[in-house]
Amino acid sequence: MRLGIPLKGDIISSSNEADRFVRVNLKDGKIDSIDEFDSRDSLVGEVDFFITPQEEYVFDFLNMGAEPLLTPTTMNIDEIVSAFLFRELYSYASI
Secondary structure, eight states, rough: OOOEEEEEETEEEEEEEESEEEEEETTTTEEEEEEEESSSSGTTTOOOOOESSSSSOOHHHHHHHOOOEOOSSSOBBHHHHHHTTTTTTTEEGGO
């Protein structure tokens, strides 16, 4: 699984406020690697899930087969991965 996450520092943020974008590569339920991208557009087509802390435009990810998810609170990468694995993130369809 590949998770796309916009970050400001080490905390998830909206794409508009992010200073970096990462792709977290999961293997066997653990972080295998983290790749950094310069822009949000660079993640499109490169992730299976795009995770944000609030609603934002995600149709570009949907069109490339990625599912957008929302975090219930502000989180760091480890917290996001844990919430993802335990299905504690919200689907855009459920809001």
